[in-house]
Amino acid sequence: MAAHYVPVSTHDHHLAAAPNEVDTQHKEQQLSATQLPSLNIDDSESGSGPSQADEATTVHRPSHLSTRYTPATSHPAPSSPMQKSLMSILYNCWLWELTTLFISTVALAAVIVLLIYWDEQPLSQWPSSISLNTFVSTLGTVHKSGLALFIGACLGQQKWNWFNKHTDRLEVLETFDEASRGPWGSTKLIYQLLPRWNLSHLACLVLLISLTFDAFLQATISLHECMDLTTSLYNIPRIGRSTDVGIGSLPKYTMTFTEFYSAVNNTSIQADYYTAYPSMGLISAIFNGLDDSSAAQEDKVDFSCQTGNCTWPVFTSAAICSTCNDVSKYILSTTAHGFPSSQPPVSDSINITETYTRYNLSYNSIANPSGRKDKDAATSDVPTDQYDSILTANGTTDYLESLSFYDANTTFLIFLIMAADPSWTNGSIDWENSSPTATECGLSLCVNAYNSSVQSGNLSEEKVASWQHREYDSWRLTDGYPGYGGIYEWWDETYPSLSDSYNLFRSDLQLSIPSTDLAQDLGIDTTERFNITQGTIASIQDWLVTWGFGVGESEMFKTGTPGIIVYPINAQNTHVLAEVLHTSTDLNSTFAGLASSITNYIRDSSNTTFQGDAHDYVIKFRVRWPFLTVPALHILGGMTYVLAIVWQTKQSGLPVWKTRLIPSLAYGFDTAAQDKLRSQSGCLDIASDSVRSRMIVTLDTDGSRPQLRLSESTGHDEGSVQK
Numbered sequence: 193m194a195a196h197y198v199p200v201s202t203h204d205h206h207l208a209a210a211p212n213e214v215d216t217q218h219k220e221q222q223l224s225a226t227q228l229p230s231l232n233i234d235d236s237e238s239g240s241g242p243s244q245a246d247e248a249t250t251v252h253r254p255s256h257l258s259t260r261y262t263p264a265t266s267h268p269a270p271s272s273p274m275q276k277s278l279m280s281i282l283y284n285c286w287l288w289e290l291t292t293l294f295i296s297t298v299a300l301a302a303v304i305v306l307l308i309y310w311d312e313q314p315l316s317q318w319p320s321s322i323s324l325n326t327f328v329s330t331l332g333t334v335h336k337s338g339l340a341l342f343i344g345a346c347l348g349q350q351k352w353n354w355f356n357k358h359t360d361r362l363e364v365l366e367t368f369d370e371a372s373r374g375p376w377g378s379t380k381l382i383y384q385l386l387p388r389w390n391l392s393h394l395a396c397l398v399l400l401i402s403l404t405f406d407a408f409l410q411a412t413i414s415l416h417e418c419m420d421l422t423t424s425l426y427n428i429p430r431i432g433r434s435t436d437v438g439i440g441s442l443p444k445y446t447m448t449f450t451e452f453y454s455a456v457n458n459t460s461i462q463a464d465y466y467t468a469y470p471s472m473g474l475i476s477a478i479f480n481g482l483d484d485s486s487a488a489q490e491d492k493v494d495f496s497c498q499t500g501n502c503t504w505p506v507f508t509s510a511a512i513c514s515t516c517n518d519v520s521k522y523i524l525s526t527t528a529h530g531f532p533s534s535q536p537p538v539s540d541s542i543n544i545t546e547t548y549t550r551y552n553l554s555y556n557s558i559a560n561p562s563g564r565k566d567k568d569a570a571t572s573d574v575p576t577d578q579y580d581s582i583l584t585a586n587g588t589t590d591y592l593e594s595l596s597f598y599d600a601n602t603t604f605l606i607f608l609i610m611a612a613d614p615s616w617t618n619g620s621i622d623w624e625n626s627s628p629t630a631t632e633c634g635l636s637l638c639v640n641a642y643n644s645s646v647q648s649g650n651l652s653e654e655k656v657a658s659w660q661h662r663e664y665d666s667w668r669l670t671d672g673y674p675g676y677g678g679i680y681e682w683w684d685e686t687y688p689s690l691s692d693s694y695n696l697f698r699s700d701l702q703l704s705i706p707s708t709d710l711a712q713d714l715g716i717d718t719t720e721r722f723n724i725t726q727g728t729i730a731s732i733q734d735w736l737v738t739w740g741f742g743v744g745e746s747e748m749f750k751t752g753t754p755g756i757i758v759y760p761i762n763a764q765n766t767h768v769l770a771e772v773l774h775t776s777t778d779l780n781s782t783f784a785g786l787a788s789s790i791t792n793y794i795r796d797s798s799n800t801t802f803q804g805d806a807h808d809y810v811i812k813f814r815v816r817w818p819f820l821t822v823p824a825l826h827i828l829g830g831m832t833y834v835l836a837i838v839w840q841t842k843q844s845g846l847p848v849w850k851t852r853l854i855p856s857l858a859y860g861f862d863t864a865a866q867d868k869l870r871s872q873s874g875c876l877d878i879a880s881d882s883v884r885s886r887m888i889v890t891l892d893t894d895g896s897r898p899q900l901r902l903s904e905s906t907g908h909d910e911g912s913v914q915k
Contacts, residue, residue: 285848286838289342293834296338299331300827306331307412311815315415324813325413332409332823336402339830343395346837347372348851350392353837353844355891355900362887362902368392372851375400391836398829401822408822412815419501420810429502429804431495431644432795433509437724439797440731441469442697468730473793475735481789482772484782492651493792497806500649504804506641506656506714510703510722511791512732513638513658514783517596519608520630523553527562527624549624554595556586556608556630556756560623565616582617583759583774585609587741589733590691596632602660602703603636604690604729605736607783609773633783636660637690637729639703639722640791641714644804657714659705663721666702690729698726732790740769846893859891865902 310324318324351368354360364384370377371392378396385392480491495502527549550559558581565580588594591603613626641657668684683696690701700723705711707718741754757767759774776782841848849855861869868887892899 286345289345289834292338292341293831296335296342299334299338300823303328303331303335303409307815307820310813312812314420315811315813318813325410328413329406329410332406336405336826339827339834340399340402342834343398343830344372345850346834347392347395349841349848350395350837352846352849352855352891353840354390354392355889356844356846356893359888359890361905362889365889365900369851371396371399375403391833391840394829394836395833398826398833401826401829404822405826408819412817412819414814414816415811416814417809417811419807420812422499422806422808424806427498427806429495429497429504429646429806430801431504431507431804432493432792432798433507433800433802434795434798435510435720435722435800436798437510437722437728437794439471439474439794440725440727441471442467442727442730468727468734470731470735473797474731474790477789477793478732478735478739478786481786482769482782484776484785491789491792492653494796495644495646495651496801497646497649497804499806499808500646501807501809502646502804503807504642504644504802506643506716507802508639508641508705508716508720508722509791509795509802510724511638511640511658511794512787513636513640513660514633514780514787515597515600515636516631516633516780516783518629519553519595519632520628522595523551523610523628523630525549525551525624551610551628553610553630554608555588555593556584556610558584558610558612558628560612560616562624563622564619565623580760581612581758583609583611583770584756585770585773586756587737587754588691589737590689591634592689594632594634597634597636600634600636600660601662601688602638602690602701603634605733606632606634607773608632609779611774631779633779635732635783635787635790637701637703637724639705641716657710657716659703661704661706663702663704666699668699670697670699690733700725701729728794740767742767846898859898860900861902862899865900868902868904 306324306328310318320327347368351365351372354368355365361384364381367377367381367384371381378399382393382396527547529547530545531548546561548559548561550557560581561579585607587605587607589605591597591600591606594603594606595608597603597606608630609632610628610630612628613621615621616623616626638658638660640655642653643656644651644653646652667688667690703722703724705716705718705720711718737754741757757770759770761767761771773779773782847855886905888903888905890901890903892901
C-alpha cells in the first residue's frame with residue numbers, strides 16, 4: 193500500500209510562498225546535495241567510492257516543502273544481496289555476533305556439564321576455594337551477555353525489515369532502538385506492537401526473561417544432607433557369620449558296650465565314649481533365649497559399625513532354626529485305676545489310687561483324676577491338689593521318634609508339650625471330657641540368609657531365606673574302630689539321626705545350599721559348605737536335656753527320650769523348663785527366641801566376619817533441574833529469534849545494518865521531514881508529542897537508494913499497514 197504524503201501544516205505553504213533567509217539556505221544545501229553521487233546498497237556495506245555512472249547521474253530531490261518522493265529514472269537498479277550465499281552473508285555481516293553466540297553457547301554448555309557432573313557429589317570433593325555457584329553464575333553471565341548482544345543487533349536489523357514491509361508510527365521506529373538497548377524499551381515495544389504479534393515480541397520476551405536468568409540459574413544449585421557410602425579402610429563394618437561351627441568339648445574315656453549287627457554275628461565292640469561339656473557362653477545363650485523379657489529379646493549378634501549406619505549384602509551363616517507343629521489330632525485317651533496323675537508322688541509312703549484318664553501321645557502323656565478339678569477361689573492356674581497336671585513335656589534327640597519331624601534329618605532336639613484344656617483348668621468340664629492340646633517343637637541345624645543393616649547404631653536383621661540341606665557324605669563314623677570295617681556302612685544307615693543315644697565319634701555334619709532360583713536371585717554362593725562339629729550338637733543336647741529334664745549322664749547314654757516333666761513344680765518336681773513352657777504365651781516365639789540366641793552365640797564365637805558398607809551423613813550438591821526451565825526458555829527463544837532474523841534479512845534483500853548509526857544518517861529523513869519534527873520556532877526543540885504522534889514512517893526501497901519517508905497520518909492509517 194502506497195503512503196500518501198501531504199503537507200504537515202499551513203506553515204509549510206507559507207514558507208513556500210514567502211521564502212526567507214533560512215529557506216534560501218535550505219535551497220542552497222539541497223542544490224549541493226543534488227550534486228552528490230548516489231550510493232547503492234552494496235556501497236553502503238563495502239564502503240567503495242561512487243561509480244562513474246553515479247557521477248554522471250543527477251538525482252532530483254524533492255523540495256523540503258513536500259514529502260513526496262520522485263525516484264530517478266536514469267539510475268540503474270541496485271544489486272540485490274539475495275545474490276550472495278547465506279554463508280557469505282553470515283561471515284561478512286554477522287561474524288562478530290556469531291562469535292559472541294558461539295561463546296555464549298560454550299558457556300551454557302559448560303554450565304550444563306558442571307551441573308551434571310556435580311549433581312549428588314559431596315561438597316567436600318569440590319576442589320576450588322571459589323564456589324560452584326560462583327562458577328555457574330559467571331558462565332551464566334557470559335552466556336546471557338553474548339546472547340543479549342546478538343538479540344540487540346537483530347532488533348536493530350528488524351527495525352529496517354519491519355519498515356521495509358510496513359508503514360508504521362514514528363514512535364515505533366524510536367522504540368525499536370530503545371528495545372535493542374534494554375528491558376524497558378522491550379516492554380514498550382511489546383505494548384506498541386500489540387496485537388500485531390511478530391518476531392520482535394519473541395526478542396523482547398527473551399530480554400525480559402534475562403532479568404530473572406541469574407536468579408533461576410542460582411536456584412538450580414542447592415545443598416542437602418544425606419547418607420553416603422564411606423570408603424575408609426579403617427571404617428569397614430563387620431558382622432558375625434559362621435561356616436565352621438565348633439562350640440563345646442568332647443572329653444572321652446573308654447568303655448565297652450554290646451551291640452548286635454546284622455553284618456557281624458554277635459559282635460561286642462570296644463569304643464571311645466564321650467560326654468559333652470557346653471561352654472558358659474552356650475549356657476548363657478540358652479538361658480537368654482528362654483527368657484521372654486524385652487531385654488532378652490533385644491539381644492543381637494555382635495557387629496562393628498563406627499559410623500552408626502551400615503549395610504551388608506545378603507550373606508549366609510550356619511544357624512539354629514526352630515519349628516512348632518500342632519499334633520493334637522494324634523492324642524489318644526485311656527481310663528484306669530491307680531495313681532491318678534503325671535505328677536510324681538510327694539513321698540514314697542503315699543499310696544493314692546483313683547480312677548483317672550490319661551491322654552497319650554507318642555513319647556509323652558498327661559493324666560489327671562477323672563471328674564472336675566478342684567480350684568482355690570484365690571487362684572485360677574495353680575490347683576490346690578498338688579497332683580493335678582497342667583502341662584507335661586518330654587524330649588527326644590532322635591528325629592525318627594518324632595511325630596512331625598521324621599523326615600527332617602537336620603533336627604537334633606525335639607520337645608513334645610501337652611497342655612490341659614483351659615475349660616478343665618477353670619473347673620468347667622470333667623477331665624475325661626476335656627480336649628488337651630499337643631505341640632511338637634524342634635531345633636534344627638540350618639543355613640540362614642540374612643539382610644542386615646544398622647541405622648543410628650541399631651541393628652536390624654531380617655532372615656530372607658533358610659535351608660536345611662544335609663550332605664549325604666557327612667556325619668559318618670570316623671576311623672578309630674579297628675577290626676570293625678564291615679559295620680561302618682551299616683551303622684551310618686541304621687542310625688542316621690543326630691541322637692546321642694550311641695556316643696560314637698562322627699565326622700562333622702555338613703550343610704549346603706541347593707542351587708535354586710531363590711539362591712541365585714539373592715546372589716548366594718551355592719558351592720559353599722557349612723560344617724557343624726559333633727561337639728556342638730552334643731553340647732546343646734546335653735545341656736538342654738540334663739538341665740531341662742534332670743537326666744543324668746548314664747540315662748542320657750541309654751535313651752534318646754529323657755523323661756516327662758510336669759507343671760506345676762513342687763518339692764519332688766523342680767524342673768524349671770516346665771515352668772518356662774507353661775508361662776509361654778506363644779511356643780513358636782519361645783523356641784524362635786531360643787534358636788536365635790544360640791545362633792547369635794555361634795556367630796559371635798566364629799572367627800569369620802562378613803564385611804559391609806559404612807554410610808555417613810555428608811553434604812552433597814543437588815541440582816534442581818526444574819529451575820533450568822527459565823534458562824532453557826531463554827536460550828531456545830533467543831536462538832530461534834536470531835536465526836529467524838538472519839534468514840528474514842537474507843530473504844528481504846536488505847543490507848545488514850543492525851544498529852549502526854551511519855545508515856540512519858545516510859538513508860534517514862530528508863530536510864523537509866526533519867522540519868516536520870522540529871518545533872515551529874525552528875530550534876533544536878523536538879516537536880510536541882501530539883505532532884509526532886501523527887507521523888507515520890516507511891522505508892522506501894523502490895528508488896535508486898533506500899530512504900525513510902515521513903508522512904502525516906490521515907486518521908485511518910493508525911497502526912502498521914502491510915505494503
